[in-house]
Amino acid sequence: MKRESACDRSLTVAARKPTEPRASASGLLATLLATLSFIMLAGCGVTTSQPPVEVFSDMRRQPKYKALGASPFFSDGRASRPPVPGTVAAGRLVGDETFETGVAGKMYVGRNPLPIDAVLLARGRERFDIYCSICHDRAGDGKGIVPVRTAWLAVNLHDERILQMTDGELFNVATYGRRTMPAYRFQTSAADRWAIVAYVRALQRAGQGAIGDVPSEVRGQVR
16 A cells, blocks of 8 residues: 655645635625726716716815805805905005105105115115116116126116106106016015115215215225
């Protein structure tokens, strides 16, 4: 009688193991895939007046009113409401009209309303270098990087016409713009625009100055 080895017994046991669980798992997976395919294909080419089923909340289903829509909540039936009387748009509050526009009555303000000191001039120089020098150059001669590289011509701030402008007119131009120059009232505050005007006057004075205008104790520093 042939003796069965341990290896043979292992192979015999493995061969006798049922394969039903594996077959059942494969069948379940196939059933799930078939069900999902049926659900997806069921919505193709079907027209219905019923709203779609939303599994997740949709941004289109927000509990809000559309602009100019109707609303039964208000007596006039309108969802859009008029501003409250006295409402001022952000950034449009004008406390001192002369300070904000550079105009008093129908005339430009003659002099800068802020006290001219080193702090104001330093602030004006900083703002001028940021917003103005790209066109007017840091020296104010209108040879900034924009006109150098394009066909647009910037005004020379040392021209006689500009020298004859009042501080209020310079401020007004910086506020509302003129011709091809855009307005800068949204980028800068009124106080900063007055500081820029003060610095422009300093540039103009420096362009017309002579060595005799420089205090004797600092003349050696002039280059």
